[in-house]
Amino acid sequence: GEIGLSGPGSSQRAFGINSILYQRGIYPPETFTRVTHYDLSLLLTTDPKLKSYLTNVVSQLKEWLFECTVQKLVLVITCLETNEVLERWQFDIECDKSAKESSAPREKSIKTIQHEIRSVIRQITATVTFLPLLETPCAFDLLVYTDKDLVVPDKWEESGPQTIDQPEEVRLHSFTTSIHKVNSMVAYKKTESA
Amino acid sequence: MDLEDDTTILTTLKSFNSFISRPEHPQRLSEHSAGSGILQSQYKRSMELLEAAERVHSKNRYLQLDQEKKQMELSHKRARFELERAASDSARDLEHEVDRNQELLGQIKKLEERAEEVNKKLTEQKEANDALQKNLEGLNKTLEERDDKLGTANQTIRSLKDEIRELRQKIQNQDSKMSAQTLENQELQEKIDLQQRKYQEVSQLCQSLQAAQSSCSDHIIKIKELERRLVFQEQDFAIVKTVKSEVARVPDLEKELKRLRDDNAYLRLNTFLKENCSLLKEEVEGLRKKLERMEKTKEELINMELEKELHAWENLGQSTGLNIRKPEDLSREVIQIQQREIALKEQNYTLNSRVRSVERSQSELRAELTQQHSKTLEEQKKREAQDALVRRLQKRVLLLTKERDGMRAILESYDSELAPTEYSPQLSKRLREAEDILLKTQSHNAEMEAQLTKAQEETGTLKLQLQTVSEPALLNSVCACIFFLRQKIEDLERERQRLEEQNNILEMRLERHNLQGDYDPVKTRVLHLKMNPTAIAKQERQQEVEALRQEVTRLRDLVRSLQSGGAVGHSQDDTHNPSFSLSLAPSKEVLDLRKQMESSELRNQRLKEVFQRKIQEFRTVCYVLTGYQIDITTENQYRLTSVYAEHMDDSLLFKKGSNGSMQLMETEFSKTLGEMVALHLHHQKSIPAFLSAVTLDLFSRQTTV
Numbered sequence: 001g002e003i004g005l006s007g008p009g010s011s012q013r014a015f016g017i018n019s020i021l022y023q024r025g026i027y028p029p030e031t032f033t034r035v036t037h038y039d040l041s042l043l044l045t046t047d048p049k050l051k052s053y054l055t056n057v058v059s060q061l062k063e064w065l066f067e068c069t070v071q072k073l074v075l076v077i078t079c080l081e082t083n084e085v086l087e088r089w090q091f092d093i094e095c096d097k098s099a100k101e102s103s104a105p106r107e108k109s110i111k112t113i114q115h116e117i118r119s120v121i122r123q124i125t126a127t128v129t130f131l132p133l134l135e136t137p138c139a140f141d142l143l144v145y146t147d148k149d150l151v152v153p154d155k156w157e158e159s160g161p162q163t164i165d166q167p168e169e170v171r172l173h174s175f176t177t178s179i180h181k182v183n184s185m186v187a188y189k190k191t192e193s194a
Numbered sequence: 195m196d197l198e199d200d201t202t203i204l205t206t207l208k209s210f211n212s213f214i215s216r217p218e219h220p221q222r223l224s225e226h227s228a229g230s231g232i233l234q235s236q237y238k239r240s241m242e243l244l245e246a247a248e249r250v251h252s253k254n255r256y257l258q259l260d261q262e263k264k265q266m267e268l269s270h271k272r273a274r275f276e277l278e279r280a281a282s283d284s285a286r287d288l289e290h291e292v293d294r295n296q297e298l299l300g301q302i303k304k305l306e307e308r309a310e311e312v313n314k315k316l317t318e319q320k321e322a323n324d325a326l327q328k329n330l331e332g333l334n335k336t337l338e339e340r341d342d343k344l345g346t347a348n349q350t351i352r353s354l355k356d357e358i359r360e361l362r363q364k365i366q367n368q369d370s371k372m373s374a375q376t377l378e379n380q381e382l383q384e385k386i387d388l389q390q391r392k393y394q395e396v397s398q399l400c401q402s403l404q405a406a407q408s409s410c411s412d413h414i415i416k417i418k419e420l421e422r423r424l425v426f427q428e429q430d431f432a433i434v435k436t437v438k439s440e441v442a443r444v445p446d447l448e449k450e451l452k453r454l455r456d457d458n459a460y461l462r463l464n465t466f467l468k469e470n471c472s473l474l475k476e477e478v479e480g481l482r483k484k485l486e487r488m489e490k491t492k493e494e495l496i497n498m499e500l501e502k503e504l505h506a507w508e509n510l511g512q513s514t515g516l517n518i519r520k521p522e523d524l525s526r527e528v529i530q531i532q533q534r535e536i537a538l539k540e541q542n543y544t545l546n547s548r549v550r551s552v553e554r555s556q557s558e559l560r561a562e563l564t565q566q567h568s569k570t571l572e573e574q575k576k577r578e579a580q581d582a583l584v585r586r587l588q589k590r591v592l593l594l595t596k597e598r599d600g601m602r603a604i605l606e607s608y609d610s611e612l613a614p615t616e617y618s619p620q621l622s623k624r625l626r627e628a629e630d631i632l633l634k635t636q637s638h639n640a641e642m643e644a645q646l647t648k649a650q651e652e653t654g655t656l657k658l659q660l661q662t663v664s665e666p667a668l669l670n671s672v673c674a675c676i677f678f679l680r681q682k683i684e685d686l687e688r689e690r691q692r693l694e695e696q697n698n699i700l701e702m703r704l705e706r707h708n709l710q711g712d713y714d715p716v717k718t719r720v721l722h723l724k725m726n727p728t729a730i731a732k733q734e735r736q737q738e739v740e741a742l743r744q745e746v747t748r749l750r751d752l753v754r755s756l757q758s759g760g761a762v763g764h765s766q767d768d769t770h771n772p773s774f775s776l777s778l779a780p781s782k783e784v785l786d787l788r789k790q791m792e793s794s795e796l797r798n799q800r801l802k803e804v805f806q807r808k809i810q811e812f813r814t815v816c817y818v819l820t821g822y823q824i825d826i827t828t829e830n831q832y833r834l835t836s837v838y839a840e841h842m843d844d845s846l847l848f849k850k851g852s853n854g855s856m857q858l859m860e861t862e863f864s865k866t867l868g869e870m871v872a873l874h875l876h877h878q879k880s881i882p883a884f885l886s887a888v889t890l891d892l893f894s895r896q897t898t899v
Contacts, residue, residue: 080731150719
């Protein structure tokens with residue numbers, strides 16, 4: 001359902017990820033289509049591999065968000081030629097555990113959801129204006145910071161934090177869902193002209 | 195008319211037939227008896243009948259023909275009429291057709307003219323088309339060339355970029371290597387210093403050793419000298435003794451001398467001893483020599499005695515204070531003096547070596563001093579540079595903190611725009627925490643105040659006690675306690691402030707690290723999908739790169755083979771690159787042509803060989819049969835050498851003239867054949883005869899000789 005415990009959070013994030021991929025040109029713009037959700041026209045990718053990857057990640061993420069074991073979600077953009085991390089979109093998730101324990105789900109109106117999604121996408125679009133151009137072919141990766149005692153599922157593996165060397169950091173607007181508060185920020189590698 | 199004719203014909207025919215049949219009956223009845231006369235009449239009758247029949251027939255026929263003729267004429271007329279009608283019609287038609295023909299001809303002419311015009315236009319258009327196509331082709335070629343240039347430029351740019359990256363990496367590697375090597379260098383230098391110090395110590399020891407060794411050797415030498423002198427002195431003493439003994443013998447010798455002189459004189463006086471004069475003379479000479487020697491020894495002895503006496507006197511004179519009585523004392527004194535000398539020399543040497551070592555150490559110390567000065571200067575400079583860096587960094591930190599504060603203010607202002615209800619849980623939590631802290635601090639404060647009041651009461655009581663007791667010592671102690679406690683409080687407050695600052699700094703750092711993505715490995719774990727787009731993209735990229743590399747190597751091989759194939763031109767090209775048919779299509783023709791060429795060349799060669807062989811055979815056969823070896827020396831000159839030639843150089847030269855006739859040239863050999871030349875060539879004008887004559891002549895000469 002659209003209004004649920006963790007549904008809005010993950011789908012918001014899915015839209016956010018899609019818009020980041022579109023704005024940063026990781027995938028060509030013609031592979032994205034407009035889709036209507038929550039009475040908003042949003043961009044989603046049509047690339048089947050990318051779609052399956054995103055659904056895998058988002059489904060797993062939903063589970064973990066429900067269990068409140070996720071601490072951060074990071075989208076890392078790597079340059080293919082030099083294997084350097086160029087950008088890092090980090091979403092810190094503060095889970096309100098008391099809400100999970102309570103039985104009555106907190107409802108959110110569509111308007112607030114819309115407002116939040118719009119603000120997220122607006123933020124992303126605004127930040128893209130001052131981010132340096134990605135001139136070389138790039139690929140992205142999604143990292144999830146979880147609690148240590150979590151059981152690692154089949155298709156997942158441990159990886160490094162993939163931080164940027166001497167980054168510039170910009171904090172973005174934070175938004176909340178029914179049980180989480182998400183602080184977002186973007187770190188990017190300084191261009192040499194600085 | 196016809197019918198009448200017919201009936202007449204028919205009636206005549208009937209009559210005829212009846213006539214014929216009548217005579218036949220009688221003929222049959224009287225066949226055997228009539229004989230030949232009846233037969234003849236019958237025959238004549240029959241003949242007449244036949245002729246009449248024939249006449250009738252011909253009349254019939256004539257009539258028939260007349261009828262037919264009339265019919266034909268009628269039909270002819272009709273036909274002519276119709277024909278004339280038809281002719282008129284056809285004439286009309288012809289006229290129509292002629293008119294139409296003329297019209298059509300006119301149209302045809304017009305159409306032909308138009309066609310010609312159209313053809314001309316067509317040709318013009320074709321020419322224009324060809325020109326345009328040529329232009330197009332030229333433009334396409336230029337375009338392609340430009341594209342190729344662009345492609346090559348892009349490739350060079352890419353290669354240059356790759357080179358630049360590689361160079362940068364190399365530079366980084368080399369920088370790291372350099373730093374590692376400088377570190378090693380420093381270590382090695384320290385080691386070298388240690389070694390140098392050790393070496394100096396060792397050299398000093400060596401020098402001391404050497405000095406000791408030299409002193410030892412000097413001592414040894416001196417000892418040897420003294421021993422030698424001792425030996426000499428002993429020898430001298432022995433000599434002195436012998437000399438003394440000899441000196442003791444001197445008066446005896448003098449007496450003998452006198453006697454010998456007397457004998458000599460006596461002998462000289464005696465004349466009959468002249469025979470022994472020589473002997474005596476020799477004796478005399480011998481004695482004289484002995485005398486001389488004795489005199490010398492005597493002189494020496496005297497000298498020595500004098501010297502000794504002098505020495506003794508001198509020594510005695512010198513060493514009156516030394517108790518010298520014998521030469522042993524002398525020697526002892528001498529030894530002592532020499533020992534003293536040795537000791538002094540030793541001291542001298544040691545002092546010299548010490549002085550030298552001290553000088554050396556001084557110079558080294560001076561060098562070290564200068565080094566240390568330079569090092570201190572360098573370090574001062576480094577420190578100054580680092581101080582400047584520190585100042586700059588501090589300024590930067592200040593700016594950054596100001597920025598951060600500004601950003602925080604902005605973000606806080608942004609945050610404050612949102613409805614406060616969304617933050618209520620977090621805010622309330624923070625509020626609660628702050629309240630807790632406040633409560634704690636308040637309680638702490640209250641405790642401290644309570645303690646303070648307690649302390650104050652205690653001091654008050656103490657003061658009262660003091661007032662009652664008035665012991666200055668207690669007051670002092672209490673004051674000291676109070677003072678001590680106040681100091682403690684101040685210290686604790688300072689520490690608290692310091693710890694607070696540290697706490698703030700650490701929290702800032704933690705936040706910073708969290709921002710950057712750092713995590714506590716004890717509590718968190720970073721996960722990602724194995725088949726993530728980055729990994730997939732990297733794999734694809736690697737595959738692309740490998741595929742490109744393979745293609746590059748393949749293309750390089752192709753280029754090399756093409757280049758080599760262009761130079762050599764054999765069928766190897768096909769075996770190497772069967773897939774590139776387009777590029778080799780022209781070269782296939784070339785290869786075919788080359789093959790043809792090769793085959794033709796082979797054929798030529800074989801033909802040449804065959805010709806050569808045949809020519810060789812022919813020549814040998816000619817030689818064998820005619821007896822002449824014919825060589826072509828130059829153009830149109832033939833040299834003939836006979837089998838039976840007496841010398842190798844004997845040959846006849848023939849020249850082919852412009853008119854084709856052969857002429858004999860003058861040679862050594864031909865001069866000898868003048869007769870035959872005259873006979874066969876001039877008289878008989880036959881070269882074969884001449885040649886055969888020559889052969890026969892030579893053969894005859896050979897066999898006879």
